[in-house]
Amino acid sequence: MKRKIELYGRLRDAGLGSSVSVELPKAATARQTLSVLKSAFGAKAPLLAGCVLASDDEVLSSSDALPPGRLALLPPVCGG
């Protein structure tokens, strides 16, 4: 199934726009999704260092299945 992953922070400079759509197996985990994203990013894959996936409610651990709803790929944060 196709899922849209929103991109933030430095990932916006990857030349992929503000989101990327990837084809994932049903009940894909965050770990599987990051692996697919690595391929989608190609030469820009080093930008994925330290990134995590999150829903609009929480950060996902690598073994979590993707929940329905919005999904975002989040680089290390630096608010304040």
Next chain:
Amino acid sequence: MTASRLDPAALCRAVSSPKHGAVASFVGTVRAVHAGRRVKAVSYDCFTPLAEKELARIAAAAEKRWPVRVAVAHRTGRLAVGAASVAIAAGSGHRAEAFAACRFVIEEIKRRVPVWKKEHYLKGDGRWLAGCALHRTRP
């Protein structure tokens, strides 16, 4: 999270009470120089739905840990040097817990709220600043 100018005084009023003997506040601002480079502006990006939930969770955690009332607001968008990027207010019976709560909230913001900043310099390309990798926080 807001694209509008922050109003720290309004946050202080929001946490004030006749029962309180202290209101402490913290305001983070855009600095003109960072790592030896002259900064003209900073752009703040955020994943809004999660950022707003994390801010609320941090405020609730502070209110659980100390007898305080906390209000917090964070900017999005492009800010000029000197503009307020984050404002925190804590009202309490005494100063110690008000100061402690403000410190706790800003440190937690830097550690777990999905916000990113890109510095724009007087000379050369802008740069996204390095930060803290996120981790799942639920038990």
